[in-house]
Amino acid sequence: MIDTWLLPLILFAPVFGAVALLFVSNQQRFLVQMIAAGSSFISFILSFYLLYAYDHTIGGYQFVQRFEWSENLGIAFSLGVDGIAVPLVLASSILLFTGTFISWHIKDRLKEFYISLLILAAATIGVYVSLDLFFLYFFYELSVLPMYLLLGMWGSHTKSYNEMKDTKKRDFVGFILNFTSNSKEYAAMKLVLFLSAGAVVALLGILLIYVGSGLNTFDIPTLAKHSEFSGTMATIIWLLIFFGFASIAPLWPLHSWSPVGHAAAPAATSMLHAGVLMKLGHFSIIRVGYEILPEATRDLMPIAAVLCVFSIIYGGWVAYSQNDTKYVIGYSSSSHMGYVFLGMAALTYVSLTGAVLYMFAHAMATGLLFALAGWVYDQTHTRDIPSLGGLSKKMPFATGCFVVAVAASFGLPGTVSFIGELMILLGSWNKYPVQTIIAVLAIVVTLAYLLRMLRGVFFWEPGKTIPHETELKWAHVQDTNGFVNRMPLLVMIACTIYFGIFPGQFIDVIGSSVEPLLAKIHGGTESGVLP
Amino acid sequence: MLEEIFFPTQIGFPILSVLVFLPLLGAMLVWMMKSDELLIRIAGIAITSMEFLLTVWLLFTFKTHTAAMQFVEQIDWIPAIGISYHLGIDGISVLFIGVTAFLSLLTMLFSWDLSIEKVKGYVMALLALQTTVMGILVSLDLVLFFVFWELMLIPSYFLIKLWGTGKLKEHAALQYVLYTLTGSMLMLIGIIILDLNYQEVALAQNIQPAHSFDFLALLTVPMSEEKQLLVFLLLFFGFAAKAPIFPFHTWLANALASGPIAVSVALAGIKLGTYGFLRFSIPLLPDASRTLLVPLSILALMGIIYGAFVALAQSDLRRLLAFSSISHLGFVILGLFALNFHGLQGGLLQMINLAFTTAGLFFIAGFLYSRGLQGDLTHYGGLVTHMPALAGFFLVIGLASVGFPGTNGFVGEFLILLGAFKVHWAFGSIGVLGVILGLAYIMWYYERAMLAPPQETVIKDDLTGERPVSTLRDLNPREWVIALSLTVMIFWIGLYPTPFFEIMDASIQAVADRVNPSTRFAALP
Amino acid sequence: MLLAVDAIPSRVSKKIIGHLSIVGLCATLVTLIWFYVNEKTGSLFNGMYVLDTMAIYFKIFVVVSTILVASMSIDSIERFPAFKGEYYFLVLMSALGAMLMASANDLVSIFVTLEFTTFGFYILVAYLREDSKSNEAGLKFFILGAFTAGILAFGISLIYGATGKLILTDIAQEIGEPSAALIAGFLLLFAALGFKIGAVPLHTWIPDVYHGAPTPVTAFLSVAPKGAALAILLRIFFVTLSGFSAEWVWLLVLVAIISMTYGNIVAIAQRNMKRLLAYSGIAQIGNVVIGLAAANKMGGESIMFYLWAYLFANLGAFAVVISVAHVINSEEIEDYNGLNRRSPFLAFAMLLFLLSLAGVPPLAGFIAKLYIFVAAMKAGLIALVIVGLINVVISMYYYLIVVKKMYINEPSDPSPVTISPIMTVGISVAIAGTLILGIYPKPFIAWTVDATQMFNHINFITMTQSLTLPFGG
Known part of the structure; x- marks a missing residue:
């Protein structure tokens, strides 16, 4: 019984939460918080159940639910997960649940915030569980708008934007041109336009698949099984699908919206954005590109292997030179997404499994980083690293969590990121040794900028001209305290470490779907697949 | 493939896991304690003592x-890519374990009455460091080894950064982490190539599973020389950065001079x-x-x-001490890459020796530091009059570290030079030159600081302010224990090394056989 | 039978009229649905006037739009200086005209019904006698309308001259080799109808007239006559000219591309809400023309579905404009700043309507646009779809600018904006329509499929043929 309704429940619990919130007043803060927490908790728990209930000995799509939506157009509301989707669903619901608590203290329009957040998370989960191209795209698009509102309404300007005195210039520069001195509105708009542009490119590909296959269906398993495309057609479609979805991933050079968006967004949004929204891109490429166009994938995926190097290097390099905590994390995310592309491009069992695992790992690590950056921002009202420093005395708990987050982010052994990284590198070496070496060295860069940030925010203290200067400066700063503030951090830490030490279930689940997929891509001959 | 003896046949419980995780559990225990400093320090000593007793x-x-x-x-960890939780020790690693437990206990003892901020964190970091070092020593799976290898960065980073004593501690911590991380990342590639080589063979022979990171399994598959060279180079970066071997040494002086004594002991003592x-x-x-024998020997x-x-x-x-450590490591490398029995034996023994001597000297430096004597000591002179016992131990350990006959250093260096001479006379000769230089720097410094006529009479110190040299006190009982136990070990190995050789010889022989299948050397009695 | 349906109670007095007319319209609606369910079809005057499933479909469309317009007018009328009662009469007459248009199946009835509809609007647009803008709009509309009527008459006469037939289905059989006169005739016909739906290059009247006319009238003007005119266009292109689709597709593709792009780009620069909606309307019509250009049954279905999405979103948006204008007396976008704080309901409604127009899921506009694109794709119009998709992104920009004003900016005057109950009901209906069409469009799609049975014969260009031409239109 629970298995029948598992996916709909995971997907719709946040939606119902959002709908319920519509009828609650902002005055009843506690009720608002409880509804949001409750509905996300349902998804959270059920996603864990999903991970362990997924039978990896069978593999394939499980928990499939299908409701005809329009026979005429060949659309069905078809839900199901394979091993690749399971970890991502889990990551989404973990980040939603923790994000709900991270946002507990938002003062302005809390109800609207939670509605947007819940819809955003539901949309990402929706992409992961959709077995129908139409609904995949449907949820994909649906995720864009809440992002706009979350950034625009509850976001924050960058420091240099705030420092601009001339208001006219400010509007102009902040909105249209500028980059590190952008306003939140600029970030929100840029994000939406980039995502929509990427989405419509992908949509064109989807429509070509739909029409070109002549099957009159959007059903992914059917299309994967029966559709055939000529070489040129397959190439065109694949390129559309790839670049359309890669823009959300975000692959260099389509990445620029992402750090800007991170910087403007409130903490919980950044968590979801970096944690799961970006993975929609990779996931959709796998789900649509790999499943439906295996030959084109085999021939064209080297593009990703080339571009991912730029992602990795450029992201790392820019991250190192930023002074805004969220920019650092944002660029680090786009750098880390290069690893996922590398793993995907190598097309081996180990690398692809690693890439999927790394997506989950990155979700946890970045979630933590953004949550803590958000906490620091809430307490100090600045994200500027040079203006911070010496916070470790005032917030030891947060400092400790941040250390774990740094460790998880650069892939310290014992965290799940390490396993993911290791598998990506292991699987990619034979095919792309140069990229692998670059990726490995970039880990050092990652650690360098993360430690720089760690030091700049928590440890470093400016020259002590005035005694107790930092004590006075941070007199009102508090550590994360109480259940509400600490629980989400601990949940993410626990997931990072637990799955870092016991990744078995994950790898089995992911592998069960990666294996047939690769067999298809490699034509079953030189699959390099482990039994 | 090497034989394996599983723990149930030798001892009733998984002693290696206990050795690895006992300090970590201890650290957690300390974490949960109220911040009662005394209790925390007692807990620290209790845990390291237990560890030490287990080691004995x-x-x-x-x-x-x-x-x-x-x-x-052995338990499967990630079977999909052949990673297992595989622990085991042989004659090579068992002595390191003993040394680690010994030094950890001494470090705890040493830190007993140091005035340290945030004692809790300090003790936790030390215990965590011990866990990672133990883990490195007992891992037989390369990924597991790598896990502990990387994890070691975290406690050492914070120990240097937060409890360092020098002005450069922040810089030193970062430098240390980035250097070693760069090295170990390259090492990771090397490990990956080892696995892929295994996979090639396994797929050809239809062995399941096709991936393995297991040291013992990897020993069984052949590997082309080009690949070996590549992997060797990659692993070399990892090990050389950590050791550190010239020219990858630049972090060492900063880290040892700026970090707390505890870290210096761990980093310089456990090679x-x-x-x-x-x-x-x-x-x-x-x-x-x-x-690579010749280039490596030259590098050494x-x-x-x-x-x-x-x-x-x-x-x-x-x-x-940091630079002398670099010089000593050169000896170790010289011995190891003589690749004959004596060289390997000497190299291993010298690593153990250095754990007592270099670490001992750092303890001495720590004693001096806790008395406000830091930085340049050469302008004091005549310290021996105020602290005869300390000066005496300084002399003994210092001489041992440069291989004075009768001490452990002599045995080690002798074997190393013996091995080196067998490779080429020039290697041995230049090595001897190193011994003489060693004697020179340690004695010259000792002479200037301890024996020369007194010059400076006031100690200027950030910690205690200014005070006359005459107020210096000699070793207290706790310091006596530390210094004496080290001296005992120095003379034991120096005068009666047989038990140590017995432990290590079979394993050394196996390595020597593997690297030189044709020639065999008789074990030194 | 038909007249019974169309006879609508009217002309009582004052405010009650509004309510009464809504009731009357609802009765009409029920009757129409009854017709549909029981498959009542038939024709009058030798096929000049038909009642087929498509006609019923469009009639229902017109009636629903009129109901919504009437409901949002009630408040506005109170503020009109004069002729409050007549207003409903005119609206209902126009609606009647539009309903008749939906059934028109020959050239003469097309002309008559079209003019019938337009006459009502001539007056309605200029209803605010004291307002110079309204007068200007009325005059402009009248002159252009009269001109269009001339064009239409001329086109009809040319066609009649060439074929000797008036009934659309008959003309289809008469066209052998199209003569120059016939082509000119149809071009003129298309031009006249293009004026009605406001496709570029015949759009010039739209912004000024929309801006000047009383807002409820604008709302009405933006929906009902467009729908009815599309019914005629569908009949002409899909029935009469279906054999020549290869020729006219180019024309429509061109019109669609220009309409969308022009409408969207100019909309970005707008400062007035009504003008913004006017330009967005032009762009929306461009989308609709994509469906026409697809020249297959699915194109017809998609247009009809699209119209519903457009109806709810557009009327809803105008309803919000009316409500806001009541309180703050302004239609400038600038004055929507912080609407979320002043009236969460209105802001939320506006958000949904604008996003539906932009085509964001899960709203009706998304499905509608997708439907149209799928149809065009099936016809092989890839280039057109690409332009359409690019336009979706452009339109996103200016819709979001409004969203930004409403949600992100802070209001200059934080006093709440209140709305009347009837308005709330109207807006709620529009919201419900937008959402239901978006989330569960299955019955509606089925309905459109059913309503376009008459196009089943069309042999559209198949994908396989068209894709051999790389990106050919």
């Missing part, structure tokens, strides 16, 4: 005269980098090791001479 038990249970892996534990060479590089990549000699000369020029004791 282990050493007594250890079977000599066999190259087999002992006390083995994990060179352990890596002996444990993994040489047995896994025998052809590459042979090919350069390290010996360079370290010694720079040490001569130092006036800060801890910097001097």
Whole structure:
């Protein structure tokens, strides 16, 4: 019984939460918080159940639910997960649940915030569980708008934007041109336009698949099984699908919206954005590109292997030179997404499994980083690293969590990121040794900028001209305290470490779907697949 | 494949896991304690003592005269890519375990009455560090090894950064982490290539599973020499950066001079980098090791001479020790890459020796530091009059570290030079030059600081302010215990090394056989 | 039978009229649905006037739009200086005209019904006698309308001259080799109808007239006559000219591209809400023309579905404009700043309507646009789809600018904006329509499929043929 309704429940619990919130007043803060927490908790728990209930000995799509939506157009509301989707669903619901608590203290329009957040998370989960191209795209698009509102309404300007005195210039520069001195509105708009542009490119590909296959269906398993495309057609479609979805991933050079968006967004949004929204891109490429166009994938995926190097290097390099905590994390995310592309491009069992695992790992690590950056921002009202420093005395708990987050982010052994990284590198070496070496060295860069940030925010203290200067400066700063503030951090830490030490279930689940997929891509001959 | 003896046949419980995780559990225990400093320090000593006692038990249970892996534990970890939780020790690693437990206990003792901020964190970090070092020493799976290898960065980073004593501690911590991380990342690639080589063979022979990171399994598959060279180079970066071997040494002086004594003891005392060479590089990549014998020996000699000369020029004791450490590591490498029995034996023994001597000297530096004597000591002179016992131990340990006959250093260096001479007379000769230089820098410094006529009479110190030299007190009982136990070990190995050889010989022989299948050397009695 | 349906109670007095007319319209609606369910079809005057499933479909469309317009007018009328009662009469007459248009199946009835509809609007647009803008709009509309009527008459006469037939289905059989006169005739016909739906290049009247006319009238003007005119266009292109689709597709593709792009780009620069909606309307019509250009049954279905999405979103948006204008007396976008704080309901409604127009899921506009694109794709119009998709992104920009004003900016005057109950009901209906069409469009799609049975014969260009031409239109 629970298995029948598992996916709909995971997907719709946040939606119902959002709908319920519509009828609650902002005055009843506690009720608002409880509804949001409750509905996300349902998804959270059920996603864990999903991970362990997924039978990896069978593999394939499980928990499939299908409701005809329009026979005429060949659309069905078809839900199901394979091993690749399971970890991502889990990551989404973990980040939603923790994000709900991270946002507990938002003062302005809390109800609207939670509605947007819940819809955003539901949309990402929706992409992961959709077995129908139409609904995949449907949820994909649906995720864009809440992002706009979350950034625009509850976001924050960058420091240099705030420092601009001339208001006219400010509007102009902040909105249209500028980059590190952008306003939140600029970030929100840029994000939406980039995502929509990427989405419509992908949509064109989807429509070509739909029409070109002549099957009159959007059903992914059917299309994967029966559709055939000529070489040129397959190439065109694949390129559309790839670049359309890669823009959300975000692959260099389509990445620029992402750090800007991170910087403007409130903490919980950044968590979801970096944690799961970006993975929609990779996931959709796998789900649509790999499943439906295996030959084109085999021939064209080297593009990703080339571009991912730029992602990795450029992201790392820019991250190192930023002074805004969220920019650092944002660029680090786009750098880390290069690893996922590398793993995907190598097309081996180990690398692809690693890439999927790394997506989950990155979700946890970045979630933590953004949550803590958000906490620091809430307490100090600045994200500027040079203006911070010496916070470790005032917030030891947060400092400790941040250390774990740094460790998880650069892939310290014992965290799940390490396993993911290791598998990506292991699987990619034979095919792309140069990229692998670059990726490995970039880990050092990652650690360098993360430690720089760690030091700049928590440890470093400016020259002590005035005694107790930092004590006075941070007199009102508090550590994360109480259940509400600490629980989400601990949940993410626990997931990072637990799955870092016991990744078995994950790898089995992911592998069960990666294996047939690769067999298809490699034509079953030189699959390099482990039994 | 090497024989394996699983733990149930030797001892009733998974002693290696206990050794690895006991300090970590201890750290958690400390974490949960209220911040009662005394209790925390007692807990720290209690845990390290337990660990030490377990190690002693282990050493007594250890079977000599066999190259087999002992006390083995093996559980699948990530079967999909052949990673398992595989622990085991042989004659090479068992002594390191003993040394680690010993030094950890001494470090805790040493830290007993140091005034330290945030004692809780300090003790936790030390215990965590011990866990990672133990983990490195007992891992037989390369990924597991790598896990502990990387994890070691975290406690050492914070120990240097937060409890460092020098002005450069922030910089030193970052430098240390980035250097070693760069090295270990390249090492990771090397490990990956090892696995892929295994996979090639396994797929050809239809062996399941096709991936393995297991040291013992990797020993069984052949590997082309080009690949060996590549892997050797990659692993070399990892081990050389950690050791550190000239020219990858630049972080060491900063870290040792700026970090707390505890970290200096761990980093300089436990020679994990060179352990890596002996444990993994040489047995896994025998052809590459042979090919690279000459360049590596030259590098080692350069390290010996360079370290010694720079040490001569130092006036800060801890910097001097750092550079002497580089010189000593040159000896170890020289011995190991002589690739004959004596060289390997000497290299291993010297690593153990250095754990007592270098660490001992750092303890001495720590004693001096806790008395406000830091940085340049050469302008004091005549300290021996105020602290005769301390000066005496300084002399003994210092001489041992440069290989004075009768001490452990002599045995080690003698064997190393013996091995080196067998490779080429020039290597041995230059090595001897290093010994003389060593004697020079340590004695010259000792003479200036301790024996020369007193010059400076006031100690200027950030910690205690200014006070006359005459107020210096000699060793207290706790310090006596530390210094004396080290001296005992120094003379034991120096005068009666047989038990140590018994433990290590079979394993050394196995390595020597593997790297030189044709020639066999008789074990030194 | 038909007249019974169309006879609508009217002309009582004052405010009650509004309510009464809504009731009357609802009765009409029920009757129409009854017709549909029981498959009542038939024709009058030798096929000049038909009642087929498509006609019923469009009639229902017109009636629903009129109901919504009437409901949002009630408040506005109170503020009109004069002729409050007549207003409903005119609206209902126009609606009647539009309903008749939906059934028109020959050239003469097309002309008559079209003019019938337009006459009502001539007056309605200029209803605010004191307002110079309204007068200007009325005059402009009248002159252009009269001109269009001339064009239409001329086109009809040319066609009649060439074929000797008036009934659309008959003309289809008469066209052998199209003569120059016939082509000119149809071009003129298309031009006249293009004026009605406001496709570029015949759009010039739209912004000024929309801006000047009383807002409820604008709302009405933006929906009902467009729908009815599309019914005629569908009949002409899909029935009469279906054999020549290869020729006229180019024309429509061109019109669609220009309409969308022009409408969207100019909309970005607008400062007035009504003008913004006017330009967005032009762009929306461009989308609709994509469906026409697809020249297959699915194109017809998609247009009809699209119209519903457009109806709810557009009327809803105008309803919000009316409500806001009541309180703050302004239609400038600038004055929507912080609407979320002043009236969460209105802001939320506006958000949904604008996003539906932009085509964001899960709203009706998304499905509608997708439907149209799928149809065009099936016809092989890839280039057109690409332009359409690019336009979706452009339109996103200016819709979001409004969203930004409403949600992100802070209001200059934080006093709440209140709305009347009837308005709330109207807006709620529009919201419900937008959401239901978006989330569960299955019955509606089925309905459109059913309503376009008459196009089943069309042999559209198949994908396989068209894709051999790389990106050919």
